[in-house]
Amino acid sequence: MNLLHLAWLLGRPAKARLAPQVLTVSAYAMVSTILLIVLGGAYSFTSFEAEAQGAYLPLAGIAVVLLVVPLLVLGSAAARLSARANDRALSSLRLLGGTGAQISAVTVIQAAATACAGALAGVVLYLACAPLASLIRFQGAPIGKAIYLPAWIVAIAVFAVVLLSAISAAAGLRKLVISPLSVATRRTVPVPSWVRALISVGSIIVLCLVFLNLGKVTESIAVIIVVILAGFGFGLLVLNLVGPYLVSKVGKRKLKTAKTPQQLLAARMILESPAESWRQVSGVAMASFVAVVGGSGAALMQQSATDVIDHSWYDYLPGDILTGVLVTLAITFICVATSSAISQSASTLDRAPLYSGLHRLGMPYSTMNSARTNSLMIPALTASIGFAIASTVLVLPLAGMAVILSPLTVLTVIVAVLLGLLLVRASILVADPKKLLTAGR
Amino acid sequence: MLENSIDHPPVLNAQDLRRSFGSTTALNGVNLKISLGESLAIMGPSGSGKSTLLHALAGIELPDTGSLILDLPGQARVDLQQLNDKARTKLRRQSFGFVFQAGLLIPELTAEENVAMALMINGTSRQTAMMQAGQVLAALGLAGMEQRRIGQLSGGQMQRVAIARAQVTGAMVVFADEPTGALDSTTGAEVLDVLLACTVGAGKSLVMVTHDPSVAERCDRVVKLSDGNLISDSRQGSSTFVGQTR
Known part of the structure; x- marks a missing residue:
């Protein structure tokens, strides 16, 4: 029996685990819908005149960077739920002699498949929500049909959601102990130290200095935009430290x-x-x-x-x-x-x-x-x-x-x-x- | 119908309890009286209705028909069948104590906080509750372990915490479902000693579901169930009363 078949047998829709399965698929659908609408909004700016694009696209880039964290958190929550939904099946597999690697593979395949189903539902939801989102006004007019993304971008977005779920599931497995008898969460009580706060405050000061002196170092708008985007990304990491x-x-x-x-x-x-x-x-x-x-x-x-x-x-x-x-x-x-x-x-x-x-x-x-x-x-x-x-x-x-x-x-x-x-x-x-x-x- | 004889006035009087789950009959007209200071073991094979009877007696799940009267000293008689879920929940936390096989301790809390929680839910201040919890834990041999989290305790210690929680409110009736089921024989015997000392030793009643004959024989009285019928009711050192409900 290959892993794909096993993953299907253990993860196929079943009445007993319907609630977590529906929750997981809905979560991925939400991730995909939001991602596509955000991308659609950003993509609509490419229809502006060249000079306007120069101002709007970097701002859209900043917004997208800022939305990465909540989207990742949402994706990670969905992935963990996906692994949790099949806990009994995974335990049984261990009981039958399944190795840790097989369990990991089955979990990742299941998460990716669930995410794929959710992402496809998300595409449908995106198409359903797009008329509403298209009413948002930029440059004095509703976004209109520009909210609709080309098919290749939609495909990439779906692939990204599936990839995210697979990575999150693999990462999430490190926090679970899948034994032949049960699935349990590893319980550790990490106590964040004051060193985190110190590093964070220091990082923010450095970030401020970089931003304040950016104009003196370079006059290239492209470099400034890249540095600001990188700065925001760095700021997000600092947030997670403090x-x-x-x-x-x-x-x-x-x-x-x-x-x-x-x-x-x-x-x-x-x-x-x-x-x-x-x-x-x-x-x-x-x-x-x-x-x-x-x-x-x-x-x-x-x-x-x-x-x-x-x-x-x-x-x-x-x-x-x-x-x-x-x-x-x-x-x-x-x-x-x-x-x-x-x-x-x-x-x-x-x-x-x-x-x-x-x-x-x-x-x-x-x-x-x-x-x-x-x-x-x-x-x-x-x-x-x-x-x-x-x-x-x-x-x-x-x-x-x-x-x-x-x-x-x-x-x-x-x-x-x-x-x-x-x-x-x-x-x-x-x-x-x-x-x-x-x-x- | 099987009727059991008892020496003391009953604190719990169950009459003709019947409970079905679909086509399965879990309780088939069970009559049972439990008196104060008495320890009662409920035995029987899997699926015989032991846990259903315990849940019915404790007001956790109501039987389909029958009556269940709680008559605690100094308190008004209560018919559990007439209480709604909220009132039964309140009754359980105020008048009953519970010790289950799984312990049902809150993993995030310390041993002391788990015990104190039972008092705090009843309105006792945190300071008083923690003090009383510490005293009960110390009395059960857990002095110095009050601040340990549940994951840092052994199985036997966890059950002692659960016993402390069942005892700290002063509940006069304690229900236990396989309290030693997950423990090795030595630890199980120690936990049972503690449980009996805290309950019947203090004039309270203990109603315990068990598969283990060695645990049951430590109780004053043993009732046996089969297919929802109470088939025997015996007192230690006296003849066994065997009957059939129909």
Whole structure:
């Protein structure tokens, strides 16, 4: 029996594991849809006049780089869920004498196949959502048919999602112990050290110096754009260094002050793996960064755009930057909300025996649900507020001027962030243990 | 119908409990009275209805028909059949203790926090709950291990934590489902000693499902189930009462 056949036998749709399978395929569908819409939006800029393209395409590039993290988190959540969905089958395979390499191969094949199904569904969803996305206005007109990507780009995007799922599944396997008796998560409690914070602060200072002196070093626009994009990429890595440290600090503080069972449990769940807690909400930090930096820039440009419009491409730039910031925020929050819903649902399904058992013992589902919700929302609010403050400090003069000169724009961006956080909060309602574990009884 | 005789007033009085899952009859008119300070072992082959009976007696899952009266000293009599899920959940955490084979301890919490959680859910402050939890753990031989996480404890230690949690609320009836099933014989015997000392030794009732005859013989009374029927009810040192429900 070859591995492909084995992967099909163990991973084919089955009633018993339908919920995680549907969740996984839906997750990949969301990843693909969002990716295609983002690419479609960026691609539509190629229809602008050459000079406008020079301004819009780098901005689109920055937005795409910023969306990489939430998209990767979403993809990784889907991949882990995919491996988890087949845990019993994988254990059985080990029991029958399957080697670790065979298990890995079967898992990766299953994840890739699931991702392929999800990505194809995503293409359909993209085509369904495209008419709505095409109404977004840039350069004074709706995007229109320019939102539709050429088939070769769609094919590459689908391939990228499948590849991402395979890589994530392989990486995710390192965190699972697949024994003949069960599949268990490796439980380690890494404590992020203050060294992370030190490295992060140092990196941000270096980054600031590079950005401030960029004009003195080179006058080439192309080089400046590449350096800025690389700088953003580097900034994202720095975020992931400091994030877990920040979350662990907040978790410890919450543990000290916890008064109720749900507060105590939530704090312990955060401290169980600050890196994992951070990973789930890192997109929110990104959103705060975009909101403050992009929002400030957009606000100032809006202020300067009060002159008479002579219908040159530049006249539309201020409004379009605000649109871009809001679209980036919306997409970021959709990604975070989706990945949170998936991760939390997977966690609830994983812990089903414990949750059901604790309910038998007399612990209300509402207590467990509240703890679970807090364990996500505390890091999310920490990320949001923490990085809003950090970003404001980074662009303090700009942010201050934006508040004074264009308060309405700043308010719009703040409302967008609050709505995003509400979306994340609402998304995890699907993982309520009471609803998820008692459904269908 | 089989009727068992008991010496003390029953804290739990089950009459004609019936429960079916599709075409399978898990309980077929079981009558059972459990008195205060008594230890009762429920035995029988797999699928005989042992766990279903335990779940019914503890108000975890209601039987299809029958009555189940809880009559604890100093408290109003309660008919579990008349309570909704929320009320039964509250009753379980306030009046009953549980020790299951899997332990059902929360892995993120320390041993002390797991025990304290039972009190905190009932409204006890965290400080008081932690103090009481520490005392109970120490009494069960776990002094110095309060701050250990569950993954850092052995199987026997985990079950002691579970026993501490069942005991800390002062529950007068403790239900145990194969509490020593996952332990080696020496550790199992030690855990059983602790469980019996904490429950019947303190005047509380213990209702325990077990496959193990050596565990059952440590109890005051043993009932046996077969295909949902209670086929025997014997007291240690007395003659076995054998009957058929129909």
